Amino acid sequence: MPRCADVSCGRWRPEVLAPRWASGIRFNGRWYCSRTCVEHAARAGLDTPAVPAAPAVALPPLKLGVLLRHLGVISEADLNRALESQRQTGLRLGAELQRLGLVPAEPIVRALAAQGGVSYLPAFDIGRVTRGPAWLPADTVRALGVVPFEVDEARKTLRVVCSAPVPRTAMRALLKLTGWSAEAYLIEDELLQQSLRAYRPVHATAQIGEAITVAGVAAAAARVADTALAGRALTMKSARCDRYTWVRLEGPSHVSDLLVSRAPERINARRSV
Ligand SMILES: [Zn+2]
Known part of the structure; x- marks a missing residue:
């Protein structure tokens, strides 16, 4: 006769004929006597620090400026000018080059894609993101920052658009929680923002496809x-x-999905591209 899986409880599991209210809860395949004991177990599970996955590439990626020089889309002098003014504005180099009108968006996305080792789309029809899988709620997609636009059932792969830097953590999370891998396509920041707003899962029902955000x-x-x-x-x-x-x-x-936000200062520390 097994005991409650919460070590601090250890209550014996009642006999099979016990009334339903005493029959306990199965959580992650183990038996718990009460809601409180499940809450302990969930808390312990969520508090366990995740081991960060080792980066796939040991070498640091080529700098964006070097890549743009290599592509021949900017002169040394203009690059230096952008690097100089970047110190004042605090923008990332790609954004600074566009602000100064020195390089258009397309070569920047191309260079960022080369830097991240992913494909890129010079143009993107936002309408393509309204056909996402039903099991990926819109709020989850917004939290991940990668937007599905094509589903490859046979290869269990989602083609997703994202902006630089390639959100590897989100892609690993997607694989871990759903078993689907993500194939990333880089697009311009502005297009990604539009895609995030436009994303809709197909056939979302009351049973599947909701996400709730909770603090802590x-x-x-x-x-x-x-x-x-x-x-x-x-x-x-x-x-x-x-x-x-x-x-x-x-x-x-x-x-269903829970999106657990952490301390407010960590939320606001989001990078600006
Ligand atoms: Zn218990």
Whole structure:
């Protein structure tokens, strides 16, 4: 006869004929006696620091300025001028070059794609992002910063648009939580912002495809416990992204996402491109 999987509880599991209210909750495949014990387990799971994946490339990427010089789209003098004024504006080099009107958007996206080792799209029809998979809620996509525009069922791959730098953490999280890999295509920042706003999953239903944003691990654990209690069985997977911990909850007939924000100063520390 097993015990509650919460070590600080250890209550014995009741006999099979116990009434339903005493039958406990299955969480991540283990038996817990109560909502409180699931909340403990969820909290412990979300507090465990994720081991950062080792970077795939050991060498530092070529600098954007070097790549643009190599592509022959800017003179040494203009590049130096942009690097100089960049110190005043605090913009990233690509944005600074466009602000000064020294290089158009297309070669910059091309160079950034070469730098990140991904493909790029010089133009992009925003309408393509309204056909995302039903299991990827719009709020989750906005949190990840990668927008699906094509689904390859056979290869279990999502083609996604993103802007530089390539959001590797989000792509790893997508693979970990859904089993789908992402193939990144770089587009201009402005197009990405439009894509993020326009994204809609196909056939989103009440059972699948919702995402709720909560502040902090304690609030997330409480939410997980409520969901587990309602369905009596739940699996929780989580992955760290730049600004959120993405938590996916899979019940017997329901999939939902929790986007757990961290301390406010970390949220505001988002890079500016
Ligand atoms: Zn317990």
